[in-house]
Amino acid sequence: MINKTIAKEYIDTLGQFPDYQISIYDNHAKEICSTSNTKKYFSNIELENFLYSQESVSECKKGTLNCVLVRIYEDNITSCFISIAGVDNNLLPIATALKMSLEIRLKYDQIQSEEKETLTINEQLIKELVSDSIQVSKIFELCEQSNHSMEIERKMIMLIPDDLSSIDVLANMNLYYDSKEDIVGRLGQQLIVLKDMTRATGSEKDYIKVYLDFLIKNTSFRGKALVAYTSKTYDKVKFAYQSLTWLKKYASTHNPSALTLFFNDYIDIYCIAAIPFDILQNLFSSYTFDKETAKEFIVTTDALIRNNYNIVRSSKELFVHKNTLMYRLTKIKNEFDIDPVNSKSDRSFIKIYNYYLKQRIEGKGGTTDERN
Known part of the structure; x- marks a missing residue:
């Protein structure tokens, strides 16, 4: 439905019609907005007669000016109407163009409003789900x-x-x-x-x-x-x-x-996060903890995990020579007696120990489920 904001925005866009006075009236024949705040070419009686008539267009002469009233519809119901006054002998094509453009604008506004309402319902639905x-x-x-x-x-x-x-x-x-x-x-x-x-x-x-x-x-x-x-x-x-x-x-x-x-x-990390920290701490209590060594382990294994244990891609990500990465990997293999490059079960160990070290370095612990 037409309102003052839409009417004003529409009138403000009509700079291409400087030789015409254009006014918009609501569905009670009250002026909403106009290109001129002084001259009025239609009396209240004329406007009301047009509103309650069955006509969609009315043409008349006002002194030296030709005038047209054209009805605007929304869903086959009168939403408002436009008046246009000018010296042109045939204003009907201009009035028709204005009518079509305003009806399109009102239709767009209606669709936007309906989409916003639907979105609000969707939000309620998602919150419920x-x-x-x-x-x-x-x-x-x-x-x-x-x-x-x-x-x-x-x-x-x-x-x-x-x-x-x-x-x-x-x-x-x-x-x-x-x-x-x-x-x-x-x-x-x-x-x-x-x-x-x-x-x-x-x-x-x-x-x-x-x-x-x-x-x-x-x-x-x-x-x-x-x-x-x-x-x-x-x-x-x-x-x-x-x-x-x-x-x-x-x-x-x-x-x-x-x-x-x-x-x-990330399902494996999600499941690991469910393990209470004190259980992990007991599980890995036999291994010596050194913060700098732990950080190197985390950085190295993070790269290996992300790159599916591809040495070349992992070394590029770490900006180290592949021989340097192989040296680090050999230290891990010797320390824990594992071979994550060739053994899937050893890769699971790497992920769990990696997670444990991150939690320990960050000072986390307790029995709380880390997924919460």
Whole structure:
């Protein structure tokens, strides 16, 4: 519906019509805005007669000027009308152009308002889905209001913008890709996307990468994207959110270079984090702890883990000669009697010990689950 803000913005854009006086009236025949605050070419009676008539256009002569009244519709209902006065003998084409442009503007405003309302419903739905105490009836109601199905398999993606001040803008942008079953809403300082996975063919990870590339190319989003497992039923969404909340905390502490983090790549660390620190401390009590040696172990094994124990890539990342890296690796092999390059079980040891050393250096401990 027309309002003073929209009317003024519209009038301000009409600089290309300096030879005409243009006014906008509401659906009660009251002037909202005009290009001139002095001369009025239509009486209140004339305006009201036009409003209550069945005419969509009215033309008349006012002294030396030609005048046109044209009705503006929204959903086949009169929203407002425009008057235009000028010396041209045929003002109807100009009046028609003004009518079309204002109706388009009002339609756009209506769509934006509906999208914002839908987004608000989506936010309520997402908050309900990630709640510890799910209210099934409430979820059904919100799904119905937002025209979403509860039966869709969805993958949760947490978008964390680099610039948190942009989150309001992003929350109102169209982040949909190939399905109206995508559910998007703001939750705290991040955006949550519950991506419909029924259209995914082949690798789910590749499908999500294509979607995220689409977002980067078509929206202002810049930041990290955290991706959970697919939730096959609505009651599993909260577990996806819990895992991504942990991954967000982990990423803020360890600063991984990748912009897209898949939770399944960190599942082992997530499980290790559930082990109370005193158990880890007892497990590794026979090994001598030296802070500098521990730091070298962490840096070296972090690079090896990230590069799947590829010596060349790891040495490049560490900016050391591969022989230097081999020397460090040999020290680790001799100290712990392991061979992580060739043994998967030894790689598990490396990850657990790496995690333990980080916790010890950071002064953490106790029996608290580090995932919380």
